[in-house]
Amino acid sequence: MKKSILIGVVAMSLAGCYEQAPTGQACLGADNDSLVEGLGGVCKKGDIVATKNPAHFCDFNYSVTFNGYNSAFCVYVGEQRESRSK
Numbered sequence: 129m130k131k132s133i134l135i136g137v138v139a140m141s142l143a144g145c146y147e148q149a150p151t152g153q154a155c156l157g158a159d160n161d162s163l164v165e166g167l168g169g170v171c172k173k174g175d176i177v178a179t180k181n182p183a184h185f186c187d188f189n190y191s192v193t194f195n196g197y198n199s200a201f202c203v204y205v206g207e208q209r210e211s212r213s214k
Contacts, residue, residue, distance in 0.1 A: 150174045150190065150203045164204060173206025184208050 155171035156162055156178075164177040164185050171177055178201055179185045186192055186202035193201045 150176060152176075155204065163199070171204050173204060175204045176201060177204040 151172060151174040153172075153175050154177075155164065155167065155175035157167055161178070164171055164179045165181065167177075177185060178199065180197075180199045182192060182194070182198075182200040182202060185204055185208060186200060187205045190203040192203075
């Protein structure tokens with residue numbers, strides 16, 4: 129899992145120019161493979177996160193790495209989108 133996160137972070141950093149740069153930090157739990165859904169507010173806007181719900185948590189202005197489990201590594205929007213939480 130750590131290798132996958134590293135590959136995701138490197139791919140995103142090489143993806144091109146950004147209007148507002150990500151923090152450059154990967155927001156992970158104590159086991160280094162937690163999803164943002166279970167981290168309870170410790171991640172900051174712009175952090176690289178892993179999520180099972182990309183439409184809820186990802187900033188799609190940035191490159192997103194999806195995998196076969198319909199989850200993603202992405203730049204965190206800073207909160208769960210209100211339109212997705214209803």
